[in-house]
Amino acid sequence: MPAPPPTRHLRRRELRETVRLSWPLAGANLLQMLTYAVDVIFIARLGEQELAASALTVALFGLVLWALSGMTGAVAPVIAAELGARAPALRPVRRSVRMALWLSLAIGVVGMGLCLLLDPIMRITGQSLAIRELANTYNGLLIFSLVPMLANNVLRSFVAALGRPVLAMVITALGIGVNALANYAFIFGRLGAPELGLQGAAAATILTGVATLAAYVLAIRLDKLLHRYRVFGRWWAPDWARLRTIAAIGTPIALTITAEAGIFGAAAFLMGNIGASQLAAHTVALQIASLAFQVPFGVGQAATIRVGYFYGAGDRAGIGRAGWSAIAIGTAFMALTAILMIAMPRYLLAIYVDPWDPANAVLTGFALQYLVIAAAFQLFDGVQAVTAGALRGLQDTRVPMWIAAFSYWVPGIGTAMVLGFATPLAGTGIWIGLAIGLTVAALLLGQRWARRDRLGLTAAPAS
Numbered sequence: 001m002p003a004p005p006p007t008r009h010l011r012r013r014e015l016r017e018t019v020r021l022s023w024p025l026a027g028a029n030l031l032q033m034l035t036y037a038v039d040v041i042f043i044a045r046l047g048e049q050e051l052a053a054s055a056l057t058v059a060l061f062g063l064v065l066w067a068l069s070g071m072t073g074a075v076a077p078v079i080a081a082e083l084g085a086r087a088p089a090l091r092p093v094r095r096s097v098r099m100a101l102w103l104s105l106a107i108g109v110v111g112m113g114l115c116l117l118l119d120p121i122m123r124i125t126g127q128s129l130a131i132r133e134l135a136n137t138y139n140g141l142l143i144f145s146l147v148p149m150l151a152n153n154v155l156r157s158f159v160a161a162l163g164r165p166v167l168a169m170v171i172t173a174l175g176i177g178v179n180a181l182a183n184y185a186f187i188f189g190r191l192g193a194p195e196l197g198l199q200g201a202a203a204a205t206i207l208t209g210v211a212t213l214a215a216y217v218l219a220i221r222l223d224k225l226l227h228r229y230r231v232f233g234r235w236w237a238p239d240w241a242r243l244r245t246i247a248a249i250g251t252p253i254a255l256t257i258t259a260e261a262g263i264f265g266a267a268a269f270l271m272g273n274i275g276a277s278q279l280a281a282h283t284v285a286l287q288i289a290s291l292a293f294q295v296p297f298g299v300g301q302a303a304t305i306r307v308g309y310f311y312g313a314g315d316r317a318g319i320g321r322a323g324w325s326a327i328a329i330g331t332a333f334m335a336l337t338a339i340l341m342i343a344m345p346r347y348l349l350a351i352y353v354d355p356w357d358p359a360n361a362v363l364t365g366f367a368l369q370y371l372v373i374a375a376a377f378q379l380f381d382g383v384q385a386v387t388a389g390a391l392r393g394l395q396d397t398r399v400p401m402w403i404a405a406f407s408y409w410v411p412g413i414g415t416a417m418v419l420g421f422a423t424p425l426a427g428t429g430i431w432i433g434l435a436i437g438l439t440v441a442a443l444l445l446g447q448r449w450a451r452r453d454r455l456g457l458t459a460a461p462a463s
Helices: 004-043 048-072 074-085 089-114 117-125 129-161 165-190 196-221 240-272 276-313 316-343 347-351 357-393 398-421 429-450
Strands: none
Touching: 004 048, 004 129, 004 165, 004 196, 004 276, 004 316, 004 347, 004 398, 048 089, 048 240, 048 429, 074 089, 074 129, 074 240, 074 276, 074 357, 089 129, 089 240, 117 357, 129 165, 129 196, 129 276, 129 357, 165 196, 196 316, 240 276, 240 357, 240 398, 240 429, 276 316, 276 347, 276 357, 316 357, 316 429, 347 357, 357 398, 357 429, 398 429
């Protein structure tokens, strides 16, 4: 039997490598969602007011954390390019990780200040005094988990770029256990711990962040490949040029995340003006879509690393194979989830509510409508997430930021407002607006990726 053509062999190899890198990162993303679910399960036992206060707090804290994680995560394409250019690149990688850790400390402090805006935001939005007091108490302690979480994100990027993504998944899984045990102990005063109520949940988050950071440090010390980089050596020595590079790549990523998260937050407020049942249905349907999104998000993270390797090596053909392989994998998975949303929507809703309970009939009816639209935009959501990741591998983040801001907030939220309030479509119209925003983003980002050579994006970085 003749040997397969070299290009076909290379494509198959790239698909295997992308899958090998993607599944642990996607698994870690899904496990991270489970960590947040554990918090909700324990806090819900305290009562409705505590749960509402925590939801308001996490709405702001989560946005700040997600955006700043995008900034510190910019170390991944930098490391990947350094490895592609001159592996093992011990000194450049070590300096990149060190400066990313410095950055996580600096922006973590800034992020803590941003989170303290929670009280004026709650006052402006008319939250009750009791809810505000609980939320401020929770938030005042929770913000101290921000710096260790950002440092964890840097080390996660490092181990993934060095081919150890399973470590990230295992450490995230261990963090779930620590979080559950700490919530049980500090919220209810078990296992000899003080009973702190809602503050106990914040203490559990801090403890989980610190324990996860310790686990990364230990894993890096014990792994021979990772330890040779000595990323914790000479931690006081600056490399200002490298710090500026990471910040320059990462700032547009943070703003892109803010724009994307903002459109879904705005959609929730729009839906709340239509009706409580529509808002509840929107929340459930969006949770299902978010759960599915974690996989292409992980594929996008893998694309950043794989494209970054070839970008550093100056291999334009390799860049194309890595990016298109990741886009194909992400699209295939989202096609599967779209089919599931159409074929068995009630079983998906059953993850969060009982769709066969007559008491949930109105909520279920609206949620089923929204899931049909979610199925339609699954493909585009996956494409835009993975394509953005591939472009980040080329250290191209500024123009994608403007593409995202335009797509989400002009055709996206604009269509949602028109169809939601000027037509009988109401909540369905808002979801159509979300779908249009994601579709436009996917098309524009896809066009930029397809034209990467003509735009000069694949030129090898300066050494």
